[in-house]
Amino acid sequence: xxxxxxxxxxxxxxxxxxxxxxxxxxxxxxxxxxxxxxxxxxxxxxxxxxxxxxxxxxxxxxxxxxxxxxxxxxxxxxxxxxxxxxxxxxxxxxxxxxxxxxxxxxxxxxxxxxxxxxxxxxxxxxxxxxxxxxxxxxxxxxxxxxxxxxxxxxxxxxxxxxxxxxxxxxxxxxxxxxxxxxxxxxxxxxxxxxxxxxxxxxxxxxxxxxxxxxxxx
Ligand code: HEM
Numbered sequence: 001x002x003x004x005x006x007x008x009x010x011x012x013x014x015x016x017x018x019x020x021x022x023x024x025x026x027x028x029x030x031x032x033x034x035x036x037x038x039x040x041x042x043x044x045x046x047x048x049x050x051x052x053x054x055x056x057x058x059x060x061x062x063x064x065x066x067x068x069x070x071x072x073x074x075x076x077x078x079x080x081x082x083x084x085x086x087x088x089x090x091x092x093x094x095x096x097x098x099x100x101x102x103x104x105x106x107x108x109x110x111x112x113x114x115x116x117x118x119x120x121x122x123x124x125x126x127x128x129x130x131x132x133x134x135x136x137x138x139x140x141x142x143x144x145x146x147x148x149x150x151x152x153x154x155x156x157x158x159x160x161x162x163x164x165x166x167x168x169x170x171x172x173x174x175x176x177x178x179x180x181x182x183x184x185x186x187x188x189x190x191x192x193x194x195x196x197x198x199x200x201x202x203x204x205x206x207x208x209x210x211x212x213x214x215x216x217x
Contacts, residue, residue, distance in 0.1 A: 014118050019182050031176040039108040040175050045158050051095040063143050069136035125188035141192050
């Protein structure tokens with residue numbers, strides 16, 4: 001028999017939403033154990049990962065502008081540094097790298113994905129959206145999606161190239177990471193209002209939605 005999922009509840013009950021995602025993806029305690037066991041491997045590369053991520057983020061003006069905007073919020077922090085309109089201060093960058101490291105570490109050491117942790121993951125999504133009410137972190141989703149792909153590739157390469165892990169562990173690790181970022185991505189898109197349409201009646205696309213954006217009239 002079909003399992004009932006309450007569509008409305010998905011929009012306002014984070015725990016329920018997570019349970020649905022976890023069930024669908026088969027994200028279980030075993031995945032969490034795999035992530036925990038990979039923590040030492042990933043931790044050894046955290047610096048490398050955060051460097052690569054910020055090199056990537058700062059290599060496009062369309063992305064870098066968010067961090068330049070963010071410079072203004074950091075005035076007190078960076079008062080000793082020479083900031084120009086195109087450089088992001090190294091103090092801020094180090095601070096951001098630290099935040100990203102903490103986030104990644106949490107994912108690998110978390111032993112129980114309880115409501116506090118789910119709230120944390122949800123907040124990380126929310127701060128990048130309009131609902132956070134901060135212009136500098138009101139990030140267009142296109143970049144977020146790309147960064148998820150890039151981050152996942154970095155992690156997969158690290159696991160794949162780790163000589164002390166056997167093939168089973170590598171496979172399980174890569175699968176667990178994929179599940180985690182599907183869930184985290186959902187916790188971003190839900191704040192972007194992209195996951196569940198407002199109208200509750202029809203699941204069929206409306207006339208307008210059927211239009212292809214790339215097709216000329
Ligand atoms: C894979 C997707 C992403 C993840 C997992 C992620 C993660 C994070 C984390 C953990 C923080 C720190 C939050 C806190 O504790 O305050 C943060 C802040 C931030 N993120 Fe992201 N992020 C992602 C994508 C992006 C993208 C694509 C951009 C830019 C286009 C961006 C711009 C920012 C900005 C401007 C901040 C605030 C930094 C500050 O306070 O100076 N993020 N992000």
